Amino acid sequence: MLDAQLDSGLALAILIGFGLLWVAFGWYLGRGNRSIDDYALAGRNVGFAFATATAMATWITSNTTLVAPQLAYQFGIWGMIGYSMAALGLILFAPMAARIKSLMPHGFTSGDFIRTRFGPTAWAVFMLISLFYAMGWLVSLGMAGGILLSSLSDLDYHTGMTAILLICVAYTLLGGLKAVIATDFVQSILILVGVVIIAWFCIDKVGISQIHQNVSELQPELLNLAFPAAIMFLFNNIFFGIGEIFHSNVWWSRAFAFKGGVGKKAFLTGGLLWLPIPIVTGFVALAALSLGIVPPSADMVGPLVAARLLGSIGAVFVFVVVFSALASSMDSLLAATSDLITQDGYKRLLNPKADSDTLLKANKRIVIGLGLLTWLLCLPKVATLGALLNFTGAFVASAIWPILFGLYHPALTGRFASAAMALGIVSGLTLYFVVGFYVAAISSALVSLLICLAGVYLAPGKFDWQTFKEARDVSE
Template structure:
């Protein structure tokens, strides 16, 4: 089979640019702390783009049209609502993080010191499972994108994407990932500025609406029950995803404290626009009767059919940048969590050079595992998000209560998480995916709240405040 070498060349050129920029940035990274995080250094511009570059993922651009294709207008609004609300909701959480654990670096610093060892181990196991699942969605998205538009074989596309991202993400860690994110966001925004308007200039908005009214009238219903349910159930797993994801905790520490609320609010509002714009491509598919082979290919398919070669190039560069930025952020987040919360406590007293080298090796290993897991297309991107949402929802309330309420103890948090995951997945496999997310969230809330009232704990906030200080010896014994 002849390979599309021009298309491969475009990806290689873009990847090479990211790698070169990362190499220059990495020259200024001289400590493990700057590789893992960046305390209070990012202002509004870089702080907002660092958030958008991670949160505008392959799911945002590819799965939003999938939701709109299945649930119509309310599906597009619901997908946009759930992600935007989650980021805005993290703003007060981030402010509280700076108050109670100002010297931390990862979400593990909080969870391992707020609760006992069994909670900490459970959290690490489930957060690693969640992050590898998230890596899979991005790998699948990248493979489908390059295969659909530019005929690059799926397996080659996945391998190409991961190799490039592993190369630049491992060089300078957090500094490289956030530095390149500024340029990636510009490329991502080109998709929503160029592609949907170009497509609608070819089809006409009135023609698309009339076509939907004739071919898919249910998709115009703003009160479609499935869409309304998706909006609120989706918000549950999106909030859980943001709250437990170390990537957001890293950025909460990295931005200037006084700018945190503004940065997260601006990023949440900005994120809302991206999936809403790309989801409108699904309306063209519904209104014209165009149907791709796989529903999660609807956006690139419509971009190619009605936008022509130029739209397909823009879509390639912008969406591949979104995939790359998210994979890079996830790799750095997971590597940082492993080094800070697993490796350092077991290898104390080593040099910064040693820890940085360990972090680079960990990034490469995690990237290779993510690559291998992405090769089989097990689920669509939206299906994978909902599957992982059961885990996300289970941790919302142990984190929220743990940050704001001293009465919640380790046993309450552990019981809430275990029961929520068990109940959530039992419902997921017997009733439905979104129902499983809702059940998980409600169980988590009720157990945290009820147990804490029945057997209140008296946590000392000073314990969290001391985390990260030189004189503080990490102790995750039972409390």
């Protein structure tokens, strides 16, 4: 499939070497974990450097290394810029992280917040959204692992997918959030250096002028600033990215884990550092036309161009970069989703009196269970990465306004928050099938906003913020 493919022996050797390195690192970092706070929230004491790196690295994922090139290849210039606008999610979450930490200094999960603020019905709808999204993202990452290995080496899809999942589950299990954050730091450096080198080779070997000329001749729509579907994609992606970050326990758990005063500046810096990356990875995909590459599926365009430009050593290089990008998100999702299930499922519904030791054991078992479930769901390769992720857009965007009003406005009640999320999902999914994936998130967010506004102005409640302090024992 590629000009420069790794043979299966070399690919396996890299996988095993990398796997051992990360797992040993995870074990080393996890030695000091004594309580559920240590394991799930890194002792609630993460400093600025690690906080910034984990915010950025977690957001660099298959989205940025595989899907951003795919979207640049399909939507051109707006695909690149639209994807980079997902940085707004991180930037806008910065003040929210400070608010979350101040309202709930002892909180554990986003579910804690929704249950305390809006009650059990909204919590049930929110958990559905959270778990559906988390599984969608995990499966898309597992599938990306399989696609990566099968495109860069002689290994098949199932071997790659299994290996990446196994490595991430192992080091997350051994080290908890501390291992996730420390590996994120190393992975973010590897990814950034790799992306810059690949783009540099692209400019040096093909040239911006040549790429512009070839795209203008062969697919001028990609440079069209008035490409309607692409402009719609831009706005849709802004809401999608914001919805992903605002609702997901991946980011809430970080807000709880960072030291006091760190969350706001870490998310802001992480967002600004992330902003240019999709433009760089997207630009690489535009070189496909100049290089005469016709990818078998659009989400493989990035690795194919990079491997062609860098030759056989480049295939190793690309493998390391994309593997790091996948691992930095997969570990975070495994950790945050297992926290959510432990706190909002196991403790809330099954064992309310569980102590720290019991929760720690449950959390570790849930990490293994999640890994296994993801592996089973990844076995059939059902959708392209972009399609799978965009399907979840209708879900996550519906939670944006209930969370914002929930954090800052005492008048929104649980009834209207539940209705906003439920009807937002219904309208987003309807338009996903009737119009296209690029309107799912924006329509869901719009309907959700209208219902929240109706609730605030027609049937206002009066939430007492002190309730969060009183609910302190919810998850401790």
